[in-house]
Amino acid sequence: MALRLLRGKDGRLTAYASATGGVARWTEDRPGGSSWTGPWLIEAPGLLQLTVAQGTDGYAHLVGKRRTEGKDGPRIDIVHATQFQTGRPLTAWHSLGSPHPKDRAKAQRIGAPAAAVDSTGALRVFVRNAGGGVSARRQDPKGTWDRWTDWKGTHVQDGLSAAATADGRLELFAPAGKGAALRWYQPEPGAAPQRGEDVPADVRPGSASAVESSPGTLTHYWRDAGSGEVLAWRPDAPAAAPLGGATGSGPVAVVRAVVDGHDCTVLAHRDTASGRVAVAAHPSEDEAAGVWWTPSGEQGAHTPALALDGRGQVVVAALGLDGRLLVARQKTDEAGLALRAWTRVGSG
Template identity: 55%
Template sequence: MAVWSARRSRRPADAPSRRGAARPGGTPLPDSSLPATTGWLVRGKDGRLTAYAPVDGAVLRWTEQHPGGPGWTGPETIPAPGIEPHLSIAQGADGYVHLVGLRRSRLADGTPATDVVFALQYQSGLAVRDWAVVGNPYPDDPEHAARIGTPAAVVDSEGSLHVFVRNVGGGICGRSSVPSGKWNKWADLKGSGITGPIRASITPEGLMELVAPAEDRVLRWTQETKGVKFQRAEDVPARPEAGSLSSENTGPGRLTHYWHDADDGTVRAWRPDAKAPAVLGTGAGTGPVALLRTAVDGHDCTIMARRDAATGRPALAAYPTEDEALGATWTLTGDPCVGAPALALDGRGRVVMAAFAPDGTLRIARQKPEPGLALEAWTSA
């Protein structure tokens, strides 16, 4: 995820750029043109939440002291020299957290080098392993390598990490690890016209799916069975905002994909059994929609959070899972934020909404211990 929000641009939303930065508790430097992402608030196997924020040359980390709070440690600094302040964060069933980013550096002879890299955290609050190099699809062409997009990552049911990038042709290239820790070669998954970050997801049945934005459609790649190659699926006619795709498991073997419409900024939702994307509420948002499927008053609900385009404040909405016809109402909460908010369940099963203030402070709001989805007052971690 990128802490600082993106400026609108005609180029791909994840194209190489100058990096923004922030000081913990200080005033942020100018915004990065890299897009915001969500998914940066993660619950570990011990029930504690961890928040991650990439800044220039480092990743900041906050960790709950106890499951369900209230205290936090951090921000701790994880050195990340040369890495763009944009992370894809993937967690496997074992609870291990993979931080995946794009590192730009120079070789001894001055030649620029661009590599997908990742760091692994085994347990909440413990040290993160050194950054490991995955490489790029163009090892013999530094100029092409410099033009790849920010990575998307997912961990499969076997615990293997898969990474995907937009290639110079506007399609997708991917590389996968195997249980032994070795990596397969980069594969060209084809496609064209991608305008922003890729979204990689996995169903409870272990099938991976990729979606990517284009000017007038959402591109899709799916698997028929585990372990087989990706195949191009039917595109979704739409006009997605380039940096706004997100996905959530909403049923057996089913993912629902969400994005902000490029024309009016409303949230759209779609899955393969839908005739057309559904509109969820009014008003415009920016960046991706944070998603969380959980029970509210005994009902299966999908919780959504976004940054409001008009006020810059976090906004929250919920609706019965896969019943988009009922619509959703967006409620503003808290003070203006930067980037995209995040959602998670804490160790007590409460919905937690998190966002970064403009000064880099991590802000937290938890679900009240009462019926419904009301949040307690926002606090600083």
């Protein structure tokens, strides 16, 4: 998975990344501070892919795709664990099975999970199923899980992107074949999700992400399958807006932040041309203002993540070639999006 960086209710940041034997976790010692604890290994043998979702309560939901070996061959299932407080242990991993409980061969063809929490506090988990559609499972606010449901769809590729607005309206963006992406959304908080119009897009699998770019509006990002350029789209936009970054790889990390007193969207990805993390910013929902990608940090840094710390400053994190966490923070005494020196956290 891409590195994930979340802020807890106490203002401290936590970073999560896949590691041998499970998930590596690093935790800020104090909000906005320079010292971190970690990595601490969250054991999860057989974990193949992982995502982390967070609701307004601050709980971190870890959802992964797991492979285990049995007497009758390998088994694939989706697993879930919850971290209720920053720096605290997680619950035990709980198996959610798969959309194909009676067909092990089909279960092996499901995609990586995506997850988001809606306004009711319900967690929804999504996977591409063996038939090329989307299957979902919901945990209600009391912790009870519904059965897997088929959300339909065709030609869905791997790399689903799920997100929610501040008022808890969930959206799912699913790359699909034939020059389109599928989209489901909640028209209002707590409403039943419904299928939206297909998004004209030729999406590179595994490159989609999203951020709330204004109150109640999510902007979706992806890489063009042909050029690799980053594109941005939101409902009611006439077309996807080009953002350059064709030499980048993987999904774009994105966060909304205040830069020089202006509401901006900050982006980060791994730039394969320089071998470093590249960062850019533009006024929120004004992609036409232009985007300039600036390489930063050391060679080989990858899977960047973005978040606002407890002081409201932009934090960029990435993994070094040695597996250590690399962190840079926004400077507040310079114009534009300037970063302080990168620091290395913990041991690999």
